[in-house]
Amino acid sequence: MLVVNFSCKNSAKSSHADIEVKTSKPNIVVIYLDDLGYGDLSSYGATELRTPHIDALATGGVKFTNGYATSATCTPSRYAMLTGMYPWKNKDAKILPGDAPLLIDTQQHTLPKLLSKAGYQTAIVGKWHLGLGSGNVNWNETIKPSPNEVGFDESYILAATQDRVPTVYIENGDVVNLDKNDPIEVDYKTNFEGEPTAISNPEMQTMKWHHGHNNSIVNGIPRIGYMKGGEAAKWSDVDMADHFLVKAQNYVKTHKAKPFFLYYAMQQPHVPRTPHPRFVGKSGMGPRGDVILEADWCIGEFMKTLEEEGILENTLIVFSSDNGPVLNDGYYDDAVEKLGNHDPKGGLRGGKYSLFEAGTRVPFITYWKNHINPSVSDAIVCQIDLLASFGHLVGIEDNTTDSKNYLNTLLGETKKGRDHLIIEAKSNTALRSGDWLMIPPYKGSAMNKKVGTETGVLLQYQLFNLNEDLGQENNLAESNPKKLKDMIQIFERLKQ
Incomplete structure (x- = not known):
């Protein structure tokens, strides 16, 4: 359990410099959504959607109005958050295909490596999209390098995105439920002979593609890239949110005896938007709205688990998104037609793929029950600074990356953030x-x-x-x- 002593030099004021972490350290959880816009939450001004569980984090923690991902697309933002490095310094830090080699060098400094040095258990559950292996991945053998080689003790991931092949879960480098007699083949240039695609067999689609998503069809959904085999290992799209939630909950339950770092990388509201039947039609805005409500429910269930396991007050949570919103990102799913009065951008300009504010300014919340005083902060904060800030929290200073220590800001003890x-x-x-x-x-x-x-x-x-x-x-x-x-x-x- 966490023991934190607050020794105040001035009884009217306290700062992080006065905090002494005595015998253990707080659990750290990063909850990361995918393509969630600045205006997609009721706590950030949405009037057509209600997100009570995420709102509870915002009202109980620090809600940042100037919180940023580094990038307006997913791979670069995830790279920056985990390495503390600006992605524009790495020419390969772009949106990766599902068969790309690992983007993070195994010798590179990373957030999970830093926390491991401080005695943390580390895990990722959810979307990865930072490449796997060293090229020409054999999906039928243990894949190395993977998240496990860049600092994560445990990993349960989808390789890239829900709209890209391979459409399988990977646990610690191994495809889950793989039948060795039905090996997986993946190609992003050439289809496999005789395999149906959205072009050759449009009648097999249950979700119609708009642009770019016209290759292999899995569960009625056309994807980016070609895949053959691995039938027993293929995921169920409508069950993905529940699946990752259970994995995150089980990790918490089985690792609560020691401090842990969990990167809970949710897939919503990225395309294809496939809400569980429990959420279909709940938003009135089509699948995009429905999966945002689904994600909010999942976060509520996850928070409930932290509380039931007796570790909620010992857990620092950061909630954010990898980039801004997009409506039509490759499928006809009524995201545009049923938008109504909802503004995913929250009054900003642009969106995903854009240099305008809506591309990178995203919801950004820190929550630590009974340790962070609820507030709204206009400080400029960025996900790239989690590495140095968490390092300071656990007593490991970092000056080798672009990450800067803004722990005081993240904890709401100052409203001074980044200058630039x-x-x-x-x-x-x-x-x-x-x-x-x-x-x-x-x-x-x-x-x-x-x-x-x-x-x-x-x-x-x-x-x-x-x-x-x-x-x-x-x-x-x-x-x-x-x-x-x-x-x-x-x-x-x-x-x-």
Whole structure:
């Protein structure tokens, strides 16, 4: 059990410098959603969706209004959170296919490695999408390297995303329920002879593809990539949320005697959106709304487990999302048609794949019952800083990465956050500094027409005062050349 002594030099004030962790350390849980937007939660202003369990974290902890992923897409954000490194420094940190080699070098410093040094048990349950193996993965043997080789003692994952093959769970490097007489083959370029696809056999689809998702069909859902074999190992899409929830709950129950770090990487509301029948139609917004309600319920059940096991007060929880929202991301599922008055962006501009704020500004909540005082913070915080901040919490300082220690901010003891943050979308970068956002000129399309999202890409500089212009409607680059010059200088210095 956790023993934390708060010794205050001033009885009216306390700071983390005054906290002494005596005999053990708090459990740490990162709950990470996939494509959840800044405005998708009722605690962040949504009026058409009710998310009471996530809202309970927000009202009982610190709700950050300026919380960021590093990137507007999933692989780079996950890489940054786990390594403490800006993803734009790694040319391979882009959206990966399901058969990509492991993106994180096994010698690289990682968050689970850091916590392991402090005596933590470490595990990931859920979406990985950071590559596996060293190329040409043999899915029918133990896959190495995997999350287990970059710091996780235990891993139970889907390799990439729910819309990519292979559509199987992998536990500690081994495909779950694999029949060796029905080996798995995966290819992202060429289909296997005789295997049906959404192009050759559209009648097999129960979910219709809009763009990009027209390869192998599994459970009636066309995917990205081609897969053959592994029938007994294929997951049930509608049961995925329940499946990962049970794995996360069981991990907590069987590891509560010692401090643990659990990375609970949920798949909602990424496509394909496949709510369990219990949640179908509950939101009135189609599958996207339904899976957000499903995710909220799962988090409520997980929190209930922490409480029933007697460790809720000993567990620091960080809740966030890997990037901003997207509606049509490859399937016809009524996400656009049934949106109604709901604004997944929460008044921001852009979305997934975008340099505008809705691409990287996401819900960000810290919760630690009876240790964090409930508050709302406007401090700029970023997932990249979890590594150094958690390191400080457990007594291991890190200055080898881009991660900075903002533990006081995460615990709500100060509202001073980052001065500067570089954000990224599709390998382009921009600067958030104070109340300002500067986007340099880039070649490319101003609109991602497939998904209907503005990219933030223009041939001229863009400068926005986010305090006065949250929706980024007024480009001040020409009218405020001095501020633009200052931002460019900061940006160039940080990029070096």
